Amino acid sequence: MSTSAPASSRPGASGARSAAVRLRTRGRPQQRGAQSGITPRRSVLLTLLTGLVLIYSLVPLLWLAINATKTQQDLFNSFGLWFSGDFALFANIAETLTYDGGIFGRWLLNTVLYVVLGAGGATLLAVLGGYALAKFDFPGRRAIFAIVIGAVAVPGTALAVPTFLMFSEMGLTNTPWAVIIPSLISPFGLYLMWVFAAQAIPDDLLEAARIDGSGELRTFVRIAMPLLGPGTVTVALFTMVATWNNYFLPLIMLKNPDWYPLTLGLNAWNEQAATAGGEAVFDLVITGSLLSIVPLIIAFLLLQRFWQSGMAAGSVKG
Template sequence: MTTTPQTPTAQLSTPHPASHDPAAGARRSRARAGGSPGATNPARQVLVTGILVVVALYFLVPVYWVIVAASKSSSDLFATPGFLFSGQVQLWQNIQQVFTAGDGIFGRWLLNSVLYAGVGALIATYLAAAGGYALAKYAFRGRDTIFGVILGGVLVPGTATALPLFLLFSSLGLANTYWAVLLPSLVSPFGLFLCQVYARTTIDDGLLEAARLDGAGELRIFHTVGLRILTPALVTVFLFQLVGIWNNYFLPLVMLSDEKLYPVTLGLQNWNSQVSRLPEFYELTTAGVLVSIIPLAIAMIILQRFWRGGLTEGSIK
């Protein structure tokens, strides 16, 4: 009778599954280093939080100062600390004076800014979407040259074109009219560039071919398919144009001489230039600045959800 040699227990034992698992090895390495998969570095978290707080203060402190200054009289504006409210808060009275001064000219300036910025940003966004879509999805001779010219237009500052535009519009009889400010606002080289890049990466060619096979025309495909996919980019372009046109000061200064055509930025500067002889214009200017930023804040609050959605689109499958 033969006996089978006994195999040592260590040789019969099955290796632990994690011993050959790279992920498990990485987890053990992190554990030895004192970290875990879901843990964050406290020092890095404090640093990032501190940077965000500084950036938030950089943007919010001027707004807070405007609110405080708009609630003071001209005497309190210089007799009290700039970041503290005075004993007599007259914010509502100052806002009422803003809309009643000069036979309500501020309301006219505000409507002019809504016209210039709202209509200009809307049309500029549509034209940028159409041009970007065409450059991204249609192959034609000279496409790269056109795109290069557009990139060159992004590099040209608006102040450099203000004087040539004034000479051109003067020869056409359009200076000192609404068109003098509105027409230059309809072109956005940066918006067209952004829409071209976004359309090239997000609009699938197979989707367009399927729409063509269903009998849809090119304009219908653009309006029903292209614009819907381009929505996040369109919101970004619209916000950039809205803020840029609303805050534009130099172009209206060159183009306009009639006070009734002024946007709110030029009108407030006109009031501010009179504070040396009429101190009550301090109240009008500070309260007018506060009122002028309210439409931009409302637009940002309403549209930021589309903007945030566009920034995160494609990050989660």
């Protein structure tokens, strides 16, 4: 009676086993790299620079959060980067919201108004303009590109006085429109959306939509807008922060404290100590400054998820 040969002695068995091992190894490139002892390269200099930037960014916020818990007297009698004996954060918040007839709440609403209309309108115009400049060919396109690049290089303070004179002739000074209308123009946001739209939206995708009978408006809303999500959120954050922290433009445009934004109102409280008979409210200025950055932090945390979701929506299978 004949017996079958062992698997190891069969012809081609070793070759098949070697091929199977190669296939299994080829499907595990990460494990192969880990077994070979290859580790990512580390840079001590880059780590130190990142740490310095982190310290530079966090220390002012830490100082603000700590000193918002102190009374007016403790601000000058204690170390700036550590707490004092009395924890007065909630008392400071209550006094900030009720001081001078609750004017802080009015300044907060004014700032929100300027951000919603000014920064929101600037983002919308930047998205529409950037998409049009990136995906449509029309006469004067190169001239517009040169104008936008030149406008990005011009600082806003250089245009403040001409803008004031123009709005003064139109009778719009000391009104909210004097802050909202100039905020609608964002050359940097327009340039950013122009560059982003040129790379994020394939021309073939737009042509396919037009061949299928989709109009330009529907193509923009249904196809372009999801692909422009990350760029739109980036421009929205830039314009929102710029409008929220805007100080010089409201300073020359507004005289009525009822229309002040937070930046101008807190500065008015800070200058009270230097006026004759004025009351020093440095504790309220610090607490108000802390409250003023909370909406920006919340907005960033809510909007940052759209970066990842927008990038996933923009993936096109080749």
